[in-house]
Amino acid sequence: MSEKTAVLIIGGGIAGIQASLDLAGRGFQVYLLEETPTIGGRMAQLDKTFPTMDCSICILAPKMMECFRHPNIKLITYSELKEVKGTVGDFHVKIRKKPRYVDETKCTGCASCTEHCPIEVPSEFDMRLGMRKAIYMPMPQAVPRCMTIDRENCIECKLCSKICRAGAVDFSQQPQDIDLNVGAVIVATGFDQYDPSEIVEYGYQRLRNVLTALEFERWVCASGPVGGHLLRPADGGIPKKIAFIQCVGSRGRKFGTPFCSSVCCMYATKEALIIREHAPDVQVYIFYNELRAFGKGFQEFINRARQDYGVNYIRSRPGEIKEDTGKKTLTIWYDDTLTREIKTLADVDLVILCSALLPRSSNRKLAELLGAELDDYGFFRITHPLLAPVDTTVPGIYVCGYCQSPKDIPDSVAQASAAAARAAEALALVQVQRLGGGT
Amino acid sequence: MSEYEPRIVGFLCNWCGYAGADLAGTSRLSYPTNIRIIRVMCSGRVEPAFILNAFENGADGVLVAGCHPGDCHYRSGNQHAEKRIEKTKKLLDLLGIGSERLRLEWVSASEGEKFASVIKDFTEKLRGKGPSPLVKDLQPVPVQHNATESIHDILKRTKALYCQECGKCSSSCPVTRLDPTYSPRLAVEKALMGLEDAVLTDKGLWSCLTCYLCRQRCPLDIEYDELIRTCRAKAEAKGITGQCSHEGVLFSVSRLMASPETKQNRMDWIPPEAEIAKTGKLMYFVGCLPYFNVVFDDIGVRNIEIAQSMLRVMNAAGIKPVVLEEERCCGHDLSFSGDIASFTRLAKINSATIKKSGVTKIVTTCPECFRTLKLDYPEFLGRRKFEVVHASEFLSELIDNGKIKFAGKIDQKVSYQDPCRLGRHMGVYDLPRKVMTSIPGIELVEMERNRQNSLCCGVSAWMGCGRHSKQMQIERLTEAKDTNAGLLVTACPKCQIHLNCALSERLPVEKEKIAIETCDLSVLVARAMNLTLNSTEMNKK
Numbered sequence: 001m002s003e004k005t006a007v008l009i010i011g012g013g014i015a016g017i018q019a020s021l022d023l024a025g026r027g028f029q030v031y032l033l034e035e036t037p038t039i040g041g042r043m044a045q046l047d048k049t050f051p052t053m054d055c056s057i058c059i060l061a062p063k064m065m066e067c068f069r070h071p072n073i074k075l076i077t078y079s080e081l082k083e084v085k086g087t088v089g090d091f092h093v094k095i096r097k098k099p100r101y102v103d104e105t106k107c108t109g110c111a112s113c114t115e116h117c118p119i120e121v122p123s124e125f126d127m128r129l130g131m132r133k134a135i136y137m138p139m140p141q142a143v144p145r146c147m148t149i150d151r152e153n154c155i156e157c158k159l160c161s162k163i164c165r166a167g168a169v170d171f172s173q174q175p176q177d178i179d180l181n182v183g184a185v186i187v188a189t190g191f192d193q194y195d196p197s198e199i200v201e202y203g204y205q206r207l208r209n210v211l212t213a214l215e216f217e218r219w220v221c222a223s224g225p226v227g228g229h230l231l232r233p234a235d236g237g238i239p240k241k242i243a244f245i246q247c248v249g250s251r252g253r254k255f256g257t258p259f260c261s262s263v264c265c266m267y268a269t270k271e272a273l274i275i276r277e278h279a280p281d282v283q284v285y286i287f288y289n290e291l292r293a294f295g296k297g298f299q300e301f302i303n304r305a306r307q308d309y310g311v312n313y314i315r316s317r318p319g320e321i322k323e324d325t326g327k328k329t330l331t332i333w334y335d336d337t338l339t340r341e342i343k344t345l346a347d348v349d350l351v352i353l354c355s356a357l358l359p360r361s362s363n364r365k366l367a368e369l370l371g372a373e374l375d376d377y378g379f380f381r382i383t384h385p386l387l388a389p390v391d392t393t394v395p396g397i398y399v400c401g402y403c404q405s406p407k408d409i410p411d412s413v414a415q416a417s418a419a420a421a422r423a424a425e426a427l428a429l430v431q432v433q434r435l436g437g438g439t
Numbered sequence: 440m441s442e443y444e445p446r447i448v449g450f451l452c453n454w455c456g457y458a459g460a461d462l463a464g465t466s467r468l469s470y471p472t473n474i475r476i477i478r479v480m481c482s483g484r485v486e487p488a489f490i491l492n493a494f495e496n497g498a499d500g501v502l503v504a505g506c507h508p509g510d511c512h513y514r515s516g517n518q519h520a521e522k523r524i525e526k527t528k529k530l531l532d533l534l535g536i537g538s539e540r541l542r543l544e545w546v547s548a549s550e551g552e553k554f555a556s557v558i559k560d561f562t563e564k565l566r567g568k569g570p571s572p573l574v575k576d577l578q579p580v581p582v583q584h585n586a587t588e589s590i591h592d593i594l595k596r597t598k599a600l601y602c603q604e605c606g607k608c609s610s611s612c613p614v615t616r617l618d619p620t621y622s623p624r625l626a627v628e629k630a631l632m633g634l635e636d637a638v639l640t641d642k643g644l645w646s647c648l649t650c651y652l653c654r655q656r657c658p659l660d661i662e663y664d665e666l667i668r669t670c671r672a673k674a675e676a677k678g679i680t681g682q683c684s685h686e687g688v689l690f691s692v693s694r695l696m697a698s699p700e701t702k703q704n705r706m707d708w709i710p711p712e713a714e715i716a717k718t719g720k721l722m723y724f725v726g727c728l729p730y731f732n733v734v735f736d737d738i739g740v741r742n743i744e745i746a747q748s749m750l751r752v753m754n755a756a757g758i759k760p761v762v763l764e765e766e767r768c769c770g771h772d773l774s775f776s777g778d779i780a781s782f783t784r785l786a787k788i789n790s791a792t793i794k795k796s797g798v799t800k801i802v803t804t805c806p807e808c809f810r811t812l813k814l815d816y817p818e819f820l821g822r823r824k825f826e827v828v829h830a831s832e833f834l835s836e837l838i839d840n841g842k843i844k845f846a847g848k849i850d851q852k853v854s855y856q857d858p859c860r861l862g863r864h865m866g867v868y869d870l871p872r873k874v875m876t877s878i879p880g881i882e883l884v885e886m887e888r889n890r891q892n893s894l895c896c897g898v899s900a901w902m903g904c905g906r907h908s909k910q911m912q913i914e915r916l917t918e919a920k921d922t923n924a925g926l927l928v929t930a931c932p933k934c935q936i937h938l939n940c941a942l943s944e945r946l947p948v949e950k951e952k953i954a955i956e957t958c959d960l961s962v963l964v965a966r967a968m969n970l971t972l973n974s975t976e977m978n979k980k
Contacts, residue, residue: 200891201611201656252658253601289605317603319610319656320892333616335606335624342615342622 005427008033008093008180010081010366011188013041014409015401015416017063019186022420024072028427031180032067033095034077036124038142039064041190045125045214047221047228049409050270051301057141057223064143075144076178084185084369088396089430093180099173101149102135106168109137109145113160113169121153123225127215129233130225135160135169140223183430184396184423185370187380188416189363191402194249194256194356201320202248202353208234209330209348210321212355213244213267220274230278232349234328239349242275243285243332244268245318250356251289257356257377262406264354265292269302271352272311285312285345287334295408321351359403370397379405390419398422445565447474447558448493449502452482454512455547456504462551470555471562474502481505482543483516487527487734488686490541494531494573495691500540500565502557507545517545522737529733530688534695535572535702540565573698590635593669594627597662602627608653608663613894614646617907621646623653623663630666639674645681645903649775650895651863664864668775675777684904685734689772692730696767697784705729706764708743713750715762722798722825723749723760724812726805727768728932735936738943740957742932745804748965749830753802755970756842760802765792771807771860774815775900786816793825804830804961806861806931813865829861830961831871831930838877846969848880853963854924855883856915856938857893858931871930871960878967884922886915894918896929896937904937912941916953930960 007023009016012034020030032039043049044064046056067073076095083094119134132138134154135147147168149160161169193214196204204210209232211219222228232239246264249256265288272284291313293299305311318334324346332345359378367374372392373381380399383391390398400419401412451457457478463470479485482505490501503524505517520543528538542561546554594600608623609615615622621643629637638644649664657663671681683690695701708729709715715723725746732743753760770785789812793801803809806829813827828836837843853875861867868890876883888894894915897908916938919927929935935957942954958966965971 199656247605247658251603252660253598254658254660256658289603316610317605317607317658319607319612322887333610335609335615335622337604337606337624340622340625342610342619 005029005431006031006180006182007184007186007423007427008091008182009186009188011041011190011401011403012039012075012077013188013190013401014043014060014063015188015190015412016041016186017067018413018416019188019400019420019423020067020073021063021070022417023423024070026424028072028424030073031182032073032075033079033081034075035080036138037078037100037146037148038138038144039067039075039077040139040141040143042214043409044139044141045127045217047217047224048270048274050266051295051297053270053273057139061141064141068143077144078148079178081366081369082177084371088426089183089433091182091185091396093182093185095178095180097176097178099175100146101151101169101171101173102147103168103170104144104146106166107146108166108168109142109147110166111137111147112163112165113147116159116163118157118159119153119155121150126218126225127212129215129218183427184398186419186423187366187370187372187392187397187399187403188401188419189360189366189403191357192360194358196248196256196353196355199248199255202245202351203321203323204353207321207323207330207351209328210351210353212353213264213271214355216271216352220271220278230275230282232328237328237349239279239282241283241285241345241348242350242352243287243345243348244272244352244354246286246288246354247317248353248355257358259377259406260292261357262292263357263408266295266298266301266408268352268354269305269311273305273309276309276311283312285314287314287316287318287332289315289317295410357402357406363403370394372397379403390415390422396426443566443570445473445499445562445570446497447500447502447561447565448498449474449476449504450479450482450485450489451476452505452516453478453480455506455510455545456482456554458548459504459546459550459554462548463554466551468551468555470558473562473565474558481511481513481516482520483511483513483518483523485520485523486686486688487523487530488688488691490527491530491688491691491695494536494540494571495694497571497573499571500542500561502542502544502561504544504546504554504557507547510547526733526736530692530730533703533705533729533733534692535704536695537568539568540571572700572702573695588669588673590630590633590638593666594630597666597669598659599627599630599661599663599666601659602631602661603659604628605658607656607658608661611652611656613650613652613911614648614907617910618646623647627661627663627666630670638670639677639679642681644670644674646907648859648895648897648899650859650899652859652895655863655891671775671777672779681776682903683776684898684901687901688734689727689730689901690776690778692727693768693770693773693785694778694781697770697781697788699784699788701767703764705766706762708732708746709750709762710747713747714754714759715750716759717761717763718796719759719761720797720799721758721760722793722796722801723753723762724769724801724803724808725762725766726803726808726932728804731932731936735940738936738940740936740939742936745932745959745961748959748962748970749802749804751970752834752837752843752961752965752968755844755968756837761796761798763792763796767792769808769811771811771815772900774811776902783819786820790816790820790823798825800826800828802828802830802833804932804959806858806865807933810860810864829865829867829870829930831861831867831874834874834961834964835870838874843964843968845879845967849878849967850880851926852882852884852922852924853926853928854886854919854922855889856886856896856919856927856929856934857890858929858934859893859895859899861930862893863891871928874960874964875928878963881967884924886918886922888918896934897941898933898937908937909941909944909946912938913946913948913953916941916955917948919955920953925956926963927955927957928960928963929957932959935959
C-alpha cells in the first residue's frame with residue numbers, strides 16, 4: 001500500500017486505538033503517535049468502567065495488544081509531532097522520537113532493571129500517588145513492552161545496563177527524526193484534569209485526605225500504589241466515611257470551566273459502587289448539583305447505587321472542607337438544598353473531588369502545527385456542530401474523543417470509528433483521483 | 440441675622456429635667472420658645488447618635504437635662520450621660536459644629552427657675568453664634584444604580600441569573616452558620632422568583648456582612664455583595680432600614696460630613712514635629728480615624744495611633760504627604776447600608792478636594808477607604824486621575840526601596856487578620872504579610888482560616904452588631920490564640936475595633952482563651968522603626 005494512503009493518528013488513548021484498528025482493518029497503513037512511553041491513555045488509568053463495571057484495563061489491554069501486533073499499525077510512542085505540511089492526501093509530517101535509552105527491539109520488559117534501579121520518583125501514571133523507578137514501564141500492561149529511562153532523574157549508575165541480559169540499555173541513544181507522508185490525520189488527544197488547588201476552601205494539596213477522582217481511580221485500583229486496598233491517604237487508616245464532590249471547577253464561571261465534563265455523575269456513582277464492594281461498611285456520600293444520567297442504562301445505574309448499594313446522594317455544592325483538629329478526618333460544611341438546612345458531615349476519611357476535565361493545554365501548540373482551529377475552551381473546532389462532528393477546519397484532519405467535546409468511553413469509541421470512516425473516505429478519494437477518476 | 444431664631448432640641452429626663460420644665464410652666468415663668476422638648480426616662484438614655492441626629496435634622500443647639508449627680512433615679516444614668524456628652528462634644532468639635540452647641544445641665548424637679556434661666560442663656564448664646572453651619576435642605580443628587588433599577592436588572596448586573604442554587608454560598612456564610620434564618624442562597628432564590636417585597640423586607644438583607652466569602656467561593660462569580668448593596672438602597676428608598684450599631688452615630692458623622700458647608704477641625708492628632716503638606720503628589724487619606732478615636736475611646740483602642748504611625752513612617756522615609764482638613768469620610772458605610780445619595784455627595788466632595796490638591800497617589804490605612812476610592816468612586820463618578828494604594832502596598836514599596844530602617848529585632852510571634860475589604864474584595868493577601876515578615880525577629884503564624892478563607896471580624900458598615908457578631912469574634916480570637924502568637928496584627932482599623940470590643944466585653948467564654956493584644960500593621964512598622972509615640976502627648980489629644 002502506498003504511503004499516500006497512510007493515516008497519522010495523534011493520541012494513543014481509547015479513541016486513537018479504535019480509529020487505528022478501524023483503519024488498519026480496512027487495509028490502510030496507520031501511524032499511531034503517542035507522547036508517553038505507552039499507549040492506553042486515560043482508560044488504562046481507570047479502575048473500572050460505568051455502567052458495566054468492567055475492569056477497565058482488562059477490556060482495553062487486548063485492544064492495545066491488537067494495535068501492537070497489527071501489521072498495518074506502526075506505534076510511534078514517546079514521540080512528539082514537530083511539523084505538518086501539505087494538504088489532504090499528501091501531508092508531510094515530521095516526528096521527533098525521544099530517546100528511551102533502551103532498545104525497543106531488544107527489551108523484553110522483564111523488569112529486572114527496575115528492581116535494581118536505586119532511584120524512585122513519583123509515578124505519572126499513578127497520578128504521583130505511587131512511585132516508579134528512573135528506569136520504568138508506566139504500567140505492567142504497557143505497550144510496547146519496553147523500559148524507558150527518565151534521564152532527568154537518572155544518576156547514571158548504569159546498574160540497569162549491567163543487569164540487563166538482553167543488552168537493551170543504550171545510554172548513547174539520540175533523538176530520532178521520523179518523516180512520514182500520510183493522506184489524513186486524526187486527532188485524539190483526550191483530556192487534562194483541572195487542578196482544583198485554586199479552590200482553596202476544598203483544601204486540595206493542603207489536606208492529604210482530599211483526592212481528585214482520577215487520583216482515586218489509581219488509589220483504589222488493584223495495580224495502583226496501595227494494591228487496591230481502600231485506605232486513608234494521610235495515614236493508611238481504614239476509612240468509614242467517604243464523600244464525593246461534583247462539579248469542582250466545571251459548570252462555573254470563575255474557576256475552571258463553564259462546561260459540564262459529562263462523565264462525573266456517572267463515574268462518581270461507579271467509584272461509590274467500587275467502594276461499597278470493597279468495604280460494605282463504608283458510608284458513601286455524593287454531593288451533586290444535578291444528576292446527569294442521560295446515557296443508556298445510566299439512570300438505572302444510579303437507581304441501583306441508591307437502592308442496592310445505599311449510596312447517599314445530597315443535592316449541594318459544599319462550602320468548605322475543614323480538617324478536624326487533632327485528627328486526620330475532615331468535616332464538610334454544606335447546605336442541604338432540598339431540606340434547606342446548613343449541615344456538617346463530620347469524620348469524613350476521604351473526600352474525592354470530581355474535578356473538571358479540560359481539553360489538553362497542549363492542543364494550542366498542536367492546532368498551530370496542524371493549522372487547525374480550537375474553540376474558546378481549547379476543544380478542536382469542527383466545521384458544523386450538528387452535521388460534521390469529526391471534521392476539523394482543515395480538510396483531511398479529523399478529530400475524535402474528548403478533545404472534540406466532553407464525552408465518555410462508548411461515545412469516544414463511536415466517534416473514533418466515525419473519524420476513521422471519514423479518513424477512509426478522504427483517502428479513497430485520493431486513490432480514485434490518482435487512478436485518473438473524478439468525483 | 441435678625442430673623443434668625445435658634446432651634447434647640449431638649450432631651451429632658453423624666454424625673455428631674457422634665458419635671459423642672461413642668462414647674463417652670465406651672466409657675467408661669469417666661470423663657471424663650473426656641474426649645475422643642477423630648478422627654479426621655481433618663482439623661483443616660485441620650486445616645487450621641489440622638490444628638491447628632493438632631494443636628495442633622497436642623498437643630499442649632501441641643502440641651503440635655505438630667506438629675507443632679509447623686510440624684511439619678513437609676514443610680515448612675517447621669518454619670519453615663521456625662522461621659523456620653525463629653526464624647527459627643529468632641530465629635531461636634533471635629534465636625535466643626537462646635538461643642539458649645541451642646542449643653543448638659545443638671546436641673547432638679549424643684550428648679551423651675553433654673554430651667555428657665557438655662558433656656559434663656561442657651562438661646563442667647565446660640566443667637567450670638569448664628570445658625571448651625573450645616574446646609575439644612577440638601578439638593579438631591581443623581582446617583583448611579585439607584586433605587587429605580589428593577590430586581591431583574593440587579594440580578595442581571597450582579598450575574599445572579601447564573602445561580603445554580605448549589606448552596607455553596609450559604610454553607611460558607613459565617614452568618615448563616617449561626618443564624619439559619621438568613622441565607623444568601625435563599626435571598627437570591629427569592630429575588631429570582633421575583634418576590635421583590637420579600638427580598639426588601641427580609642431582615643436578613645441587613646444581616647449580610649458583605650464579607651465577600653460567598654462571592655469568593657461562588658463558582659458562578661455572582662456579585663452577592665453588590666446585590667445586597669443595591670437591594671439595601673432599594674429598601675431604604677422604601678423607608679426600610681436595618682439595625683445600625685451604636686444607634687447609627689457613625690452614619691450621622693458621615694452624613695454630617697456630606698454637607699458641603701461642614702468645616703471640620705480634624706487635624707489635632709498630628710504630632711507637633713510631624714510634617715505635612717497642603718499640595719503635592721502623594722496624599723495620606725486619614726479616613727474617619729479621628730472620629731473612631733473618640734467613639735471607641737472606651738474599649739481601649741487608640742485608632743489615631745494608626746494615622747500618627749503612618750505619618751511618622753512617611754516622614755522618616757523623607758516623605759511629606761498631603762493631609763487635608765477638608766478630607767471627608769469616603770462614604771463606604773453609607774454606600775453599603777443603602778444611603779447611596781449621601782455616599783455620592785461625599786464622593787463628589789472628596790473627588791473635588793483631591794483634584795484641587797493636585798494629588799496623583801493616595802495612601803490609605805483603611806481598607807474600606809482603599810476599596811471605595813479605588814473601585815467605587817470610578818464606578819459612581821467615572822474614571823479618576825489618581826492611583827490608590829493601601830498602606831500595606833505603600834509600606835512594602837518603601838521596604839523594597841530601602842526607605843525603611845528597622846531599629847532592631849522584635850522577637851515576637853504574630854498572627855494576621857485578613858480584612859475582608861483588603862483581602863477578598865481587593866485581592867491583597869501577600870503584601871501585609873511581606874511587610875510583617877520583613878521586620879527582623881517577627882515570626883508570622885497563620886490562623887486556621889486565612890487569606891481567601893479568612894473569617895470576618897463580625898461587623899461591617901456598622902450594621903447590626905449582635906449575638907452572632909460576638910460569636911464570630913470569639914471564634915476568631917480563639918483561632919488567633921490557638922496559634923500561640925502574642926500579637927494579632929490587623930490592617931483595618933475596624934477589625935481592630937471589633938475584636939477589641941469583644942475583648943472588652945463580658946462574653947460567654949473564658950477571657951484567657953481569647954485575650955490577645957491587637958495592633959495595626961502601620962503601628963507595628965512604626966514600632967519596629969522605633970518611632971514610638973510620646974504617650975503624654977497622646978493623652979492630651
